[in-house]
Amino acid sequence: MPTDGLAVTGLSFRYGSKVALKGVGLEVGPKTFCALLGPNGAGKSTLVALLTRLLVAPTGDIAIAGHDLRRVPRKALAELGVVFQQPTLDLSMTVRQNLTYFAALHGLSRAEIPGRIVSALDKLSMGERIDEKAGALNGGHRRRMELARALLHQPKVLLLDEPTVGLDAATRAAITAHVHDLADQGLCVLWATHLTDEVRDTDQLLVLHEGQILTSGQCGEVRGNISLSDWFLAQTAGPP
């Protein structure tokens, strides 16, 4: 089990009689960008809800930076940064107010919060937006702000659930590149997506289909000589 990464074993979950995840296991180490690729309805959002403890699975284990999410949820969640698919900003509050609120929710002290906010925003070239209302920002800036927010408490694991949905091509490329850089700098990144162009050949690839992990490996090796898009379509055309 990687101490600074993410480890999941035997995770199953159902909504009533409908199976959403079946025996999912994965391991992502630090300094790794792992793309969790799956078509719509594959179970990505359920997996994200379980990893963030919005839901708790009856079976299976999750360890975040070595902390068991079931036994020590506080320690585990303290090491996790999340960017949800659905925007989670309070549009009536400024960028600073949004980030201050989040930092307090993660137990950062009053003294260290302002410095952390400025530093996180500067890294995403958002420093000059600090006193703007979140509602006045465009989609790309809102996403960057959510990314800055997810990194405020300096987590070891970063989880992003389809973070580029609804963004233009340039913004998508910039955010994808930035998160790859974060992984290169040591972060463990799990990036859930259904867009194959966001995945690089050097990335770790996990394919989730109908609640099960179909494939795991380095993207370049897994796809071979065909494009990832074609390979992915072929893999997910039928039942697993």
Next chain:
Amino acid sequence: MIAFWGVTRAVVGREFLRFIQQRERFFAALVRPLVWLLIFAAGFRAALGLSIAPPYQTYITYETYIVPGLCAMVLLFNGMQSSLSLVYDREMGSMRLLLTSPFPRWWLLFCRLFGSTVISILQVYTFLAIAAAFGITMPPLGYLAVLPGLMLGGLMLGALGLLLSSIIKQLENFAGVMNFVIFPMFFLSSALYPLWRMAESSPLLRDICAINPFTHVVELIRFLLYLQLNFAALGWVVFWTVVFALAALWGYDPARGLMRKKT
């Protein structure tokens, strides 16, 4: 411990920011009891005779009688408003942010409850100040003595709102809450008429009013405003606060509760 306090400050601060940004909500919350006090009560003053009953030691006007009920009404509507905003938060995603904080979920929900109750109490005191300006006053120390009662009543009704927010799936379903929770709770209580008056019309209705948790909030406030403690009302309010809070915690429990159906 400092971090726990930091979470409380952040959640209450956010509620306060929302409150000052939504001035229309503040005025709406005030207009409602003032309409009852200055129009409804004035009209019914002659029709409704009230005998001397505790905590009152002399004859009182109908306006004076309904002030505690209207204070509780502010708490009730605010508790439900808070429930509405929790459903909105869930639809908008900001609830996820709160629930993925590493702090215990019960503490996060309590902070949310406490924040909305503080806002309710501010509104109650504004209402009491306006009532006093119209000559409807209470014993001066009563304004201070009622504070714990307002806090407890606000927490009880907020916990009920929290429970409802874990049950209500969509914002649109909120109208049902108005019809099936707020109105029955308010009208089947001692807010507008004493229970002995209700018994004259229907003993059954009186019994229903007597078990309504909202009646006990009203009576707790009424007695505290006159520097007396109604132990039965206090006991019932504490009991229902615990019941609603535990049920709400169950509703928000990620392993067992109703969140399973709609995260």
